[in-house]
Amino acid sequence: MAGNGFGTSPPDSALARTERKADLTLSEDGVLEGKLTITFGGIEALGLRQLEWNGDQASPKNLLEKAVKDTVPADVEVDLTNDPDWTSASPSLIAQYHLKLPNWTTPAGRRILLPWELFGSPEKRLFVHADRIHPVYFPYPYLTWDDITITLPSGWTVRSMPDPTNQNSEAVAYALKSEDNAEALHIERTLRVDLVTVPKDHIRFCAGSFRW
Numbered sequence: 089m090a091g092n093g094f095g096t097s098p099p100d101s102a103l104a105r106t107e108r109k110a111d112l113t114l115s116e117d118g119v120l121e122g123k124l125t126i127t128f129g130g131i132e133a134l135g136l137r138q139l140e141w142n143g144d145q146a147s148p149k150n151l152l153e154k155a156v157k158d159t160v161p162a163d164v165e166v167d168l169t170n171d172p173d174w175t176s177a178s179p180s181l182i183a184q185y186h187l188k189l190p191n192w193t194t195p196a197g198r199r200i201l202l203p204w205e206l207f208g209s210p211e212k213r214l215f216v217h218a219d220r221i222h223p224v225y226f227p228y229p230y231l232t233w234d235d236i237t238i239t240l241p242s243g244w245t246v247r248s249m250p251d252p253t254n255q256n257s258e259a260v261a262y263a264l265k266s267e268d269n270a271e272a273l274h275i276e277r278t279l280r281v282d283l284v285t286v287p288k289d290h291i292r293f294c295a296g297s298f299r300w
Contacts, residue, residue, distance in 0.1 A: 101229035101282045104131035108207055108232070110187065113239045118193035118200070120238065124156065124185040131228055133181035140174050148174060152183045159207040164189050204250055204266065204275050207234055224286040234277040246273065259283050 106129065112122035128136055136155070140148045153166045165188040172183050194201040240246075246268045253264040261280040266273065 099131065099228055101231040101280050102130075104228055104230040105129040106132050106230070106232045108234045108236075110206065110234075110236045112187065112237065114193070114202070114241060116241045118191055120187075120189040120192040122187060124187045126156070126183045126185070128155075128181045128183070130179055132230070133179060136181055137174055148172070153185070155183075156185060156187070160189070161205070161208065162189055162192065162203075199247065200244075202238075202273075204236075204273075206236055206275075207232070207277075226281065226283050226285070229280075229282045229284065231280045232278070234275070236273075236275040236277075238273045238275075240271060240273065242271075249273075 107127040108124065109126075110122065110124045112120050112124075114120050136151065139151055143151065149168050152168050152172065156166045157164055167186045168183060169186055170182070170184040172181050174181075192203065194203075249266045249268060250264060252266070253262060255262045259282050261278070263278045264276070266275045
C-alpha cells in the first residue's frame with residue numbers, strides 16, 4: 089500500500105514470453121536462410137494486437153517483420169508467410185517468416201566465423217552509455233526463449249563452440265547451451281528479466297548482468 093491507494097506487484101516475466109524457433113540452412117557462401125516461427129505470449133501478444141487495431145490495413149505485416157529486424161544485429165530479409173489471428177482472444181499470437189541473412193559468416197584464414205547470437209541485438213543496446221542520470225525503466229518483466237537449428241554445408245566441421253552459460257538471480261537470468269549434431273548446430277538461449285526500474289547507482293551491476 090502507498091499513501092491512500094493500493095500498490096500492486098509487477099507481473100511475472102512468464103506473462104510476457106516470446107518463443108523464437110528457427111530452422112535455418114547455411115550455404116558455403118555465407119547465406120543463412122530458412123523458417124522462423126515466433127510465438128508472442130501474454131502481454132507481448134496483447135501489445136501487438138493493440139498496435140494493429142490502432143493502425144491502418146497495410147501495417148500488420150510491417151509491424152511483425154519489424155519485430156524481427158529489430159532483434160537481428162545484421163542486414164536481414166524478412167517475409168511474413170502466414171496470416172496471424174489478430175482478432176482472437178488467445179493469449180498467444182503466432183507469426184511465421186522466411187528469413188534470409190546474406191552475409192552472416194566472416195572468413196578468418198582457412199576458417200569461417202559463424203555468429204551464434206542471432207537475436208541478441210536488443211540486449212546489446214540496453215546500456216550503451218557508461219554514465220547515467222536517470223533510472224532505467226522497463227515497460228514490464230519479460231522472458232525470451234530461442235531455439236535455433238543451423239544445417240551446415242556438406243563436409244563442414246565445427247572446431248569450437250561458445251561455452252555453456254547459466255547465470256541466475258532473482259532479477260535476471262540468462263542461459264545458453266549449444267550442441268554440434270554433426271551436420272547441424274543447435275543453440276538454445278533463454279533470457280529472463282524480472283525488472284521494472286533500475287536506479288542509476290545500480291546500472292553498473294545491471295550492465296554486467298546483461299553484457300554476456
